[in-house]
Amino acid sequence: MSKILITGGAGFIGSNFVRMLLLGSDHQLVNLDALTYAGNLENLADVERHPRYVFVRGDIADAAAMAKVFAEHRPEVVVHFAAESHVDRSVLDASAFVRTNLQGTQVLLDQSRAQQVRRFVHVSTDEVYGSLGAWGYFTEQTPIQPNSPYSASKAGSDLLVRAAVHTHHLDCVTTRCSNNYGPFQFPEKLIPLMIANALEGKKLPVYGDGKNVRDWIHVADHCEGIKKAMEHGAAGEVYNFGGDAERENLTVVKEILRLLGKGEDLIHYVKDRPGHDRRYAMDSSKARALLGWTPRHTFESGLRQTVEWYVANRAWWQRVRSGEYQAYYERLYGGR
Numbered sequence: 001m002s003k004i005l006i007t008g009g010a011g012f013i014g015s016n017f018v019r020m021l022l023l024g025s026d027h028q029l030v031n032l033d034a035l036t037y038a039g040n041l042e043n044l045a046d047v048e049r050h051p052r053y054v055f056v057r058g059d060i061a062d063a064a065a066m067a068k069v070f071a072e073h074r075p076e077v078v079v080h081f082a083a084e085s086h087v088d089r090s091v092l093d094a095s096a097f098v099r100t101n102l103q104g105t106q107v108l109l110d111q112s113r114a115q116q117v118r119r120f121v122h123v124s125t126d127e128v129y130g131s132l133g134a135w136g137y138f139t140e141q142t143p144i145q146p147n148s149p150y151s152a153s154k155a156g157s158d159l160l161v162r163a164a165v166h167t168h169h170l171d172c173v174t175t176r177c178s179n180n181y182g183p184f185q186f187p188e189k190l191i192p193l194m195i196a197n198a199l200e201g202k203k204l205p206v207y208g209d210g211k212n213v214r215d216w217i218h219v220a221d222h223c224e225g226i227k228k229a230m231e232h233g234a235a236g237e238v239y240n241f242g243g244d245a246e247r248e249n250l251t252v253v254k255e256i257l258r259l260l261g262k263g264e265d266l267i268h269y270v271k272d273r274p275g276h277d278r279r280y281a282m283d284s285s286k287a288r289a290l291l292g293w294t295p296r297h298t299f300e301s302g303l304r305q306t307v308e309w310y311v312a313n314r315a316w317w318q319r320v321r322s323g324e325y326q327a328y329y330e331r332l333y334g335g336r
C-alpha cells in the first residue's frame with residue numbers, strides 16, 4: 001500500500017483513475033484539485049466517503065500551498081493529471097495553460113524532490129508530437145513538435161519532467177496518450193458535446209471538413225496504462241498509449257447520431273480551428289511489450305457504452321452545462 005497524491009482527480013480522467021484505484025487497490029489517495037470549471041466533485045460522489053480517500057482543494061502553481069500539502073500528507077507517489085486541457089480555450093487565451101501546465105508542474109517536481117517522493121507519474125498527451133500526414137505513427141522517439149498553445153504547454157511540462165530526471169535524479173515516468181472518451185468527460189470535448197447536443201436536438205458543430213483523424217481510447221484503458229506505468233515503468237522513460245482506433249471526426253459524429261437514432265441533418269460544419277492538427281495515431285508497442293498493457297475496449301463497444309452512459313446520466317451533464325455542479329463543493333465542504 002502506498003500513499004498517492006493525485007493531482008486533477010476531480011477532472012475527467014483523474015476521477016476515473018481515483019475510482020479505479022479506490023475500488024481495485026489498497027492505496028491511500030489524496031485528491032488534490034483546484035476545482036476550475038473542469039473540476040467536478042460530483043464525478044466522485046459515489047466514493048467520496050471512502051476511508052482511503054481524502055480531497056484537498058489547492059492550486060498546483062501555488063508553491064506555498066503545495067509545500068503545506070506535501071508536508072501534511074507526505075505522499076510516496078505523485079500521479080499528475082492537473083492541467084488546463086482544452087485546445088480551443090488555449091487558442092483564445094493561453095495564460096492559464098502556461099501557469100498550470102508549466103509553472104504548476106515545476107512546483108510539483110520541486111515539492112516531490114524536497115519530500116523525497118519515490119515516483120512521479122506525469123500524464124501527458126500525443127499532441128506534443130504535432131500532426132501526422134496520411135501515414136505513420138507517433139513513437140516515443142518522434143520529435144516533440146507541438147502546434148497549439150495547449151500542446152506546447154504540455155510539451156514544456158514533459159521537458160521539465162525530463163530535466164528533473166536528468167538534473168536531480170527524481171524518479172519520473174511520463175505517459176503520452178491519444179484522445180480519451182468515456183463517462184464523466186466535460187461536454188465541451190468532441191464526443192460528449194455531440195451526444196449532449198444530439199440529445200437536446202441542437203446542431204452538432206463539426207470543424208472544417210470533418211476529416212481530422214484522432215486515435216480514440218476508452219478512459220478505462222488509459223487509466224489501466226497509467227497504473228501499469230506507475231507500478232512497472234522504468235525511471236526516466238516515456239510510454240505511449242493509444243486505442244488503435246483511428247477515426248475521422250465526421251465518422252465519430254455520424255456513429256453517435258446512428259446510436260441515438262437521430263438524423264444527420266443535425267450536423268453543422270463550422271470554420272476550422274486555427275492550426276487544427278490533421279491526424280494523430282499512436283504506436284503503443286513499447287507499453288504493450290514492457291508494461292504488459294493492452295486496451296480492452298474496441299471503439300464500437302466503448303462508444304456504445306459511452307452513449308448509453310450519457311443517456312442514463314442526463315442530470316450529470318445538464319448540471320455541468322447549467323453550471324450547477326459548481327455549488328456541490330460548497331454544499332459538501334462548505335467554507336473549507
Ligand SMILES: NC(=O)c1ccc[n+]([C@@H]2O[C@H](COP(=O)([O-])OP(=O)(O)OC[C@H]3O[C@@H](n4cnc5c(N)ncnc54)[C@H](O)[C@@H]3O)[C@@H](O)[C@H]2O)c1
Nearest residue numbers: 008010011012013034035036038039059060082083085180
Ligand atoms: N482528455 C484527453 O483526451 C487526454 C489525452 C491525453 C492526455 N490528457 C492529459 O490528462 C490530464 C487530464 O485530462 P482531463 O481530460 O481529465 O482534463 P480535465 O480538464 O477534465 O481535468 C483537469 C483537472 O485539473 C484541475 N486543475 C486545473 N488547473 C489546476 C490547478 N492549477 N491546480 C490544481 N488542479 C487544477 C481541474 O480542476 C480539473 O479537475 C491532463 O494533463 C491532459 O493533458 C488528456
